Structures are given as structure tokens and as C-alpha cells.
Amino acid sequence: MSATRLLVLGVVRMYGTAHGYQVRRELHTWSADRWANAQPGSIYHALKKMAAEGLLEPVESGPGKAGPERTTYRLTTDGQTDYQVLLARALTEVSNDPQNAYAFCAALALLPTLPRERAVNLLSQRVNELRAARSNCALTMESAGNWGEPEHVAEMYRLWFTQLDATIGWATDLIDRLESGQYTMADDSSRAFGAPGSA
Incomplete structure (x- = not known):
């Protein structure tokens, strides 16, 4: 799963309509290049690919202020559905794949939506x-x-067990914080971070 894809959908959703430079600039302010590997080329590629897939639709095209033509996009109904599915998957799937770690960080950034x-x-x-992964790791160590x-080589499993712990x-602490009302979530306010039109 692509963290960049999730982030691009999230930012376009947040702005209502956005062009590539806006998305890139917003993600840059979040330092998403560091924790989600969201690079400029992959952002523009994701916009074009998701437009071709019908997840985004072009709203307007025109010359940029000082550069090439800019296309402004908005989420389609399918794009909104894909955003929700990708967000849920990134929050629940556990894997040793570095791409999964990027996707989880992206989902965490969009959690208030x-x-x-x-x-x-x-x-x-x-x-x-x-x-479950920790139990499997413990059995392997035994x-x-x-x-x-x-x-x-067992030291790798000890490291993984400690990281899982x-x-x-x-x-668990994050769940406790959410249950105690910490952070403004989508059902708390229409102006929650990442809410449609909140940017």
C-alpha cells in the first residue's frame, strides 16, 4: 500500500480542491518526505494515476503563477471510498515491510479524519x-x-519482540488518550484536522 496515495487523497479531501503544488507544499510542511517517503515525483504521479482511475477528477486547468499549467482536482465518490479503505487498512495491518511503516505513519497523520x-x-x-505477532515471535525464540x-540470530527475534512490546x-496508550477525549476528531468538530474543506 502506498503512503503517498493515502496522503494525496487526504490532502485533496482536506482542501476540497487542490492542485499538485498545493498537495506537495502541504505534505512538505508535515515533513512527510521523512516519515512517509512522500517525494515530489511520487505526489504528482499519484495525482495523475488516481485521476486516471476515477478517484480524483480534474476541476480546472490553467497556467500556474510562474510555471507550468496546473490542474486542480477533487475527490470523487470512489476517491472518498478509497480514502476510507486505505486509511482503515493502514491503521490495522501489521507487517515488517517498510512500506507498511510509511503507510501507518500516513494513517496516523490523518487519524483525526x-x-x-x-x-x-x-x-x-x-x-x-x-x-499475535508478538506471540509468534516468542514461540520462535523458544x-x-x-x-x-x-x-x-536469535537476537533479531529478541529485538523484534522488544519492538512489538x-x-x-x-x-494502547493512544487508545486510552482517544477514549479520554484527547485530540479533536471528525465527530467532535467539522473543523477537525483533515476534515473536508478544513484547509
């Missing part, structure tokens, strides 16, 4: 997935002597 209960439910699913691998603790 969800109603509070939905965010809590999706994060709870993630915690369950993380606990049988490490039977692998026929060099014994120090820390991530579970952090996610």
Missing part, C-alpha cells in the same frame, strides 16, 4: 495483530536452539 470510536476500533484491531542457525504499549 475519523470519528473517535472508529479510530479506537481500528487501533484496537492493530493491537490484536501486534499481540525454539531457537532447534533451528540449526547460528545462536546469535513497545509498539503495543504505545498503541
Whole structure:
């Protein structure tokens, strides 16, 4: 799953209509190039690809202030659906793939676009997935002597177990913060971060 795709949909949704430079500039202010690997070329590519897929529709084209022609886009109904599906998937799927980590960071940045209960439910699913991964890791560590691998390879599993433990603790704390009313979520205010037209 592409973090850039989710972020582009989220920013266009937030602005109502946006052109590529606006999306790029907004994501730059979030430092999304660092935590989601959202690079300028991939942002423009995502806009064109999602327009071709019918997730975005061009609203207006015209010359840029000091550069090439700019096309302004808005989300279609399918784009809104895809945004919700990608956001939910990024919040719940657990994987060792670095692309999954980028997608999770993108989803975390867009978390306030969800109603509070939905965010809590999706994060709870993630915690369950993380606990299952931690259990599998523990079982693997218990049988490490039977692998026929060099014994120090078990250190990778100890590292992963520790990381999973820390991530579970952090996610559980985030759920607690959300349940106690911290952060303005989509059902708290129409001006919540990332809400349609909030930019």
C-alpha cells in the first residue's frame, strides 16, 4: 500500500480542491518526505494515476503563477471510498515491510479524519495483530536452539519482540488518550484536522 496515495487523497479531501503544488507544499510542511517517503515525483504521479482511475477528477486547468499549467482536482465518490479503505487498512495491518511503516505513519497523520470510536476500533484491531505477532515471535525464540542457525540470530527475534512490546504499549496508550477525549476528531468538530474543506 502506498503512503503517498493515502496522503494525496487526504490532502485533496482536506482542501476540497487542490492542485499538485498545493498537495506537495502541504505534505512538505508535515515533513512527510521523512516519515512517509512522500517525494515530489511520487505526489504528482499519484495525482495523475488516481485521476486516471476515477478517484480524483480534474476541476480546472490553467497556467500556474510562474510555471507550468496546473490542474486542480477533487475527490470523487470512489476517491472518498478509497480514502476510507486505505486509511482503515493502514491503521490495522501489521507487517515488517517498510512500506507498511510509511503507510501507518500516513494513517496516523490523518487519524483525526475519523470519528473517535472508529479510530479506537481500528487501533484496537492493530493491537490484536501486534499481540499475535508478538506471540509468534516468542514461540520462535523458544525454539531457537532447534533451528540449526547460528545462536546469535536469535537476537533479531529478541529485538523484534522488544519492538512489538513497545509498539503495543504505545498503541494502547493512544487508545486510552482517544477514549479520554484527547485530540479533536471528525465527530467532535467539522473543523477537525483533515476534515473536508478544513484547509
